[in-house]
Amino acid sequence: MQHRAVGHTGLKVSRLGLGTLTWGRDTDEHEARDQLIAFAEAGGTLLDTAAGYGDGASEELIGRLVGDVVARDEVVIATKAGISRKTGQRVTNASRGHLLATLDESLKRLGVDHVDLWQVHTWVDDAPLEETLSALDLAVATGRASYVGISNYTGWQTAQAATWQRAVPGRATLASTQVEYSLLNRDVEAEIIPAAQALGLGVLPWSPLGRGVLTGKYRHGTPADSRAASPHFSNFVEHYLTERTAGVVEAVTRAADGLGWTPLQVALVWVRDRTGVTAPIVGARTAAQLQPALAIEDLELPAQLVAALDDVSAY
Incomplete structure (x- = not known):
């Protein structure tokens, strides 16, 4: 798997990241182990988690697997702080x-x-920005984090945070921003991606498959084993089960049929190759679900299809 630099830093990661939101809750240790093995064998290095995922269960599971399944220096561990449930x-x-x-x-x-990579999970209005960012400085200065970033910041918030960190020598410059980005949600293209490019941040898209909707699994109903049927994620997925998104899903499905790919692969390659993107982060409940994502390394969408998908997904 090819690697890309994270923004204007020396940190390099695989151009596909492995998300672990469900690890320790919906994904047990056996499935997580199989996923990590398959990801590493495909050349993947970016392992994404957060303190708030399963109230720490995801991090605990990663802690049991790294060093056993893969060597510590063979993965890039990225976690986040700031959201708790x-x-x-x-x-x-x-x-x-x-x-x-x-x-x-x-x-x-x-x-x-x-x-x-350590990231602030979300913007918080009642926390002074300079105080939040000073935590990133201390994390780097004390060796607890090699690089730092932000997540779920708007365009102006991204620009303000990145500029603050660049204003004084010695502050930890931001390496990345993690944001939702898919054919069903292109809001980041208006301000966040231009800000990231101007200020040297890599973009790590989460939910590049439109919260699973772009796989086509919901075209004819809600499968019993899907996230939309899960008490944890039903509201999260239903947001994209609309008439507009159905049209985008149909376009992705037609493109996949014409190419001999899966809809997942069409949607994922589209995000991976967007301007400014470092690595989309893909999560799966099982290793079998992860395999189609790992098979996209040599795939590239024809320019005509990219233009058609851009057009149908514009809003």
């Missing part, structure tokens, strides 16, 4: 004290002395 409700906290305490907890769960 331990109370049963979504709670955000981007204060310096909370972020650094969360990072220390992440390191313990992961069984490592540092992470390769």
Whole structure:
């Protein structure tokens, strides 16, 4: 698998990342092990998690597998802090004290002395930006993180944070921003991607398959084993089960039929090759579901199909 630099940094990652949102909850250790083996064998290195995934269960599972399934120096571990659901409700906290305490907890769960990429999971209005960003500076200065980034920031928030970090020598410059980006959600193209390019941030798209909808699995209903049927993710997926998105899914399906690919592969290659993108992050419940994503390395969409997909997905 080809590797790309993360923004204007020396950090390089595979151009496809492995998401672990469901690990430790919907994906058990056996399936997670098989996924990580297949990902590593395909040349993948970017392993994405967060302290809030399964209230730490994802990080704990990664901690048991890294060093056993793959060597520590063969993966790029990226985690996030700032969102928690331990109370049963979504709670955000981007204060310096909370972020650094969360990072220390992440390191313990992961069984490592540092992470390769540490990201603020979301913008929080009641946390002073300079305080939030100072946590990133301390993480790098103390060796707990090699690189730092942000996630789910708007265009102006991205520009403000990146500019602040570049304004004074010695601050930890931002390496990346992680944002939702797919044929069903192209909002990032208006401001976030231009800001990232101007300020040297790599873009790591999450949900590049439109929360699973672009695989075509929901064209004729909701499969019992799908995320839309899960109590954890039903509302998350239903947002994209609309008349407009159905038209995009049909276009992706027709393109896949013409190419002899799967709809998943069409949608994923489209995102992977967009301007500014470093590596889309793909999550799967099972190793079998991951295989089509790992098979896209040598695939490239014809320019005419890219233009057609751009047109049908524009809004």
